[in-house]
Amino acid sequence: MTLDTQRARGQAGGGLPPGMTPDLVEQLRTRLRGGLVRPGDADYEESCRVYNAMIQKHPALIARCADVADVIASVGFAREQKLTLAIRGGGHNGGGLGICEGGLVVDLSRMRGVRVDPVARTVRVSGGSVWGDVDHATHAFGLAVPSGIISTTGVGGLTLGGGLGHLSRRYGLSIDSLLAVDLVLADGRFVTASAEQHPDLFWAVRGGGGNFGVVTSFLFRAHPVGSVIGGPTLWPLERAAEVMQWYRDFISAAPEELGGFFAFMTVPPGPPFPEPLHLKKMCAVVWCYTGDPARADEVFAPVRALSPALHGVQPMPYPVLQSMFDALYPPGLQWYWRADFVKELPDAAIARHVEFAERLPTMHSTMHLYPIDGAVHRVAPGDTAFSFRDARWAEVIVGVDPSPGKAREISTWTKDYWNALHPYSAGGAYVNFMMDEGQERVQATYRDNYARLVEVKKRYDPDNLFHVNQNIRPTSAGAEELPH
Ligand SMILES: Cc1cc2nc3c(=O)[nH]c(=O)nc-3n(C[C@H](O)[C@H](O)[C@H](O)COP(=O)(O)OP(=O)(O)OC[C@H]3O[C@@H](n4cnc5c(N)ncnc54)[C@H](O)[C@@H]3O)c2cc1C
Numbered sequence: 001m002t003l004d005t006q007r008a009r010g011q012a013g014g015g016l017p018p019g020m021t022p023d024l025v026e027q028l029r030t031r032l033r034g035g036l037v038r039p040g041d042a043d044y045e046e047s048c049r050v051y052n053a054m055i056q057k058h059p060a061l062i063a064r065c066a067d068v069a070d071v072i073a074s075v076g077f078a079r080e081q082k083l084t085l086a087i088r089g090g091g092h093n094g095g096g097l098g099i100c101e102g103g104l105v106v107d108l109s110r111m112r113g114v115r116v117d118p119v120a121r122t123v124r125v126s127g128g129s130v131w132g133d134v135d136h137a138t139h140a141f142g143l144a145v146p147s148g149i150i151s152t153t154g155v156g157g158l159t160l161g162g163g164l165g166h167l168s169r170r171y172g173l174s175i176d177s178l179l180a181v182d183l184v185l186a187d188g189r190f191v192t193a194s195a196e197q198h199p200d201l202f203w204a205v206r207g208g209g210g211n212f213g214v215v216t217s218f219l220f221r222a223h224p225v226g227s228v229i230g231g232p233t234l235w236p237l238e239r240a241a242e243v244m245q246w247y248r249d250f251i252s253a254a255p256e257e258l259g260g261f262f263a264f265m266t267v268p269p270g271p272p273f274p275e276p277l278h279l280k281k282m283c284a285v286v287w288c289y290t291g292d293p294a295r296a297d298e299v300f301a302p303v304r305a306l307s308p309a310l311h312g313v314q315p316m317p318y319p320v321l322q323s324m325f326d327a328l329y330p331p332g333l334q335w336y337w338r339a340d341f342v343k344e345l346p347d348a349a350i351a352r353h354v355e356f357a358e359r360l361p362t363m364h365s366t367m368h369l370y371p372i373d374g375a376v377h378r379v380a381p382g383d384t385a386f387s388f389r390d391a392r393w394a395e396v397i398v399g400v401d402p403s404p405g406k407a408r409e410i411s412t413w414t415k416d417y418w419n420a421l422h423p424y425s426a427g428g429a430y431v432n433f434m435m436d437e438g439q440e441r442v443q444a445t446y447r448d449n450y451a452r453l454v455e456v457k458k459r460y461d462p463d464n465l466f467h468v469n470q471n472i473r474p475t476s477a478g479a480e481e482l483p484h
Pocket of ligand 1: 051086087088089090091092093094096097098099108127128147148149150153154155156157158159160161162163164165209210211213214215216329432433468469470
């Protein structure tokens with residue numbers, strides 16, 4: 001029986017995996033400073049929860065790692081006992097890849113910490129930190145690291161998949177500011193990967209997700225970002241086609257100091273939104289301008305000229321913009337995700353977008369187009385594992401609602417919307433916006449980089465211990481699909 005087959009069998013359910021004795025579990029417990037959680041423990045159910053409440057998985061063991069030694073012990077235990085192993089960073093992943101059914105979770109949520117070096121302009125971030133931790137620490141020095149648009153997202157998953165957000169046009173993806181990572185490998189070794197050390201591994205982790213090891217620490221370059229001029233601009237949905245056409249042409253030509261992602265949304269019924277707009281379906285662009293404030297009026301003049309219903313753009317600290325949507329999207333909602341990379345946005349595609357925007361099924365459901373241009377385009381597709389440098393947008397469609405009763409409605413809308421727009425897409429999708437969509441999608445996403453990723457995987461994780469992710473299989477074809 002192969003290692004893969006053994007792992008694939010009989011690990012579902014809350015009890016001890018086959019072959020596991022209470023003595024073995026006790027041995028692991030005594031090696032962990034952070035603690036071990038098992039079914040039946042008072043905090044077990046809470047520890048199984050991830051951000052997307054649609055995901056309900058029950059691991060056999062949750063290792064709450066406090067330090068690198070705990071991670072080494074947990075990875076070794078999973079390898080020796082042939083357990084499915086999941087790595088939990090911020091727990092935000094749409095497909096629930098931070099947890100597994102049966103098996104062991106390396107839970108990094110206690111490994112949070114940030115150390116800024118304001119002179120070198122670098123930031124050392126522990127593997128279980130969330131972006132709010134980083135924004136808080138760097139802002140004190142007038143610095144920031146490019147990340148996403150919500151402060152509760154994990155640094156681990158977001159960075160290893162690429163990292164798209166407010167600062168991408170100016171400073172590139174999160175991985176473009178990554179200088180080094182410390183990892184625990186499948187064989188238990190602890191290494192640093194950077195341009196100088198294990199450069200093959202450093203290439204692979206920049207976009208290849210959690211396929212290569214547990215990252216216990218990230219070293220980023222930080223950029224001078226303090227106060228920004230940002231916020232949402234809203235237009236009525238009746239003008240969606242006109243606004244989307246304008247946005248398509250405007251954003252690619254705009255100065256790189258201006259970030260702006262397009263969204264369809266339902267206006268939340270509360271401040272800061274004016275009452276007449278409450279619960280109205282609208283289209284929006286959420287802006288982030290980091291250039292010379294004296295030029296802001298000029299930069300935003302074309303936006304104001306389009307007579308928005310609300311121009312909520314104002315100076316604010318960068319962490320305020322980064323956490324602006326946290327309250328709207330608390331943990332515990334039902335999420336259904338679909339995504340694509342997009343190179344062109346023809347009028348015919350825009351017409352289909354508008355059709356589905358008119359049918360937004362719930363207040364939280366949305367579609368975002370994140371620009372991929374500016375600094376992101378200055379790195380070649382083969383320079384890091386993130387292949388789609390030549391795309392112009394990452395499109396993500398998410399059906400979201402607090403009620404499990406709406407699960408079918410939001411997933412149907414999302415799938416229908418994606419099916420209608422997929423013919424206009426560039427092929428693959430941003431790995432961090434995908435759910436469990438099969439091997440073909442993973443390969444379509446990495447394109448020419450896939451073969452090189454397989455080679456690195458063979459070198460560092462030949463038995464595919466790290467497979468609870470958008471999996472790079474350490475073999476060309478025919479390998480077994482492993483359970484998550
Ligand atoms: C509300 C919301 C907003 C988002 N906005 C953005 C955005 O603006 N930009 C963007 O790029 N993405 C965004 N995302 C997507 C996000 O990048 C992914 O969900 C990502 O996987 C989350 O990382 P995490 O560490 O929180 O997730 P987890 O669920 O903990 O982990 C996700 C994957 O990453 C791996 N992983 C996590 N940490 C480590 C580590 N330290 N070492 C090795 N592997 C690790 C896990 O094994 C797993 O496969 C958003 C997601 C949500 C839910």
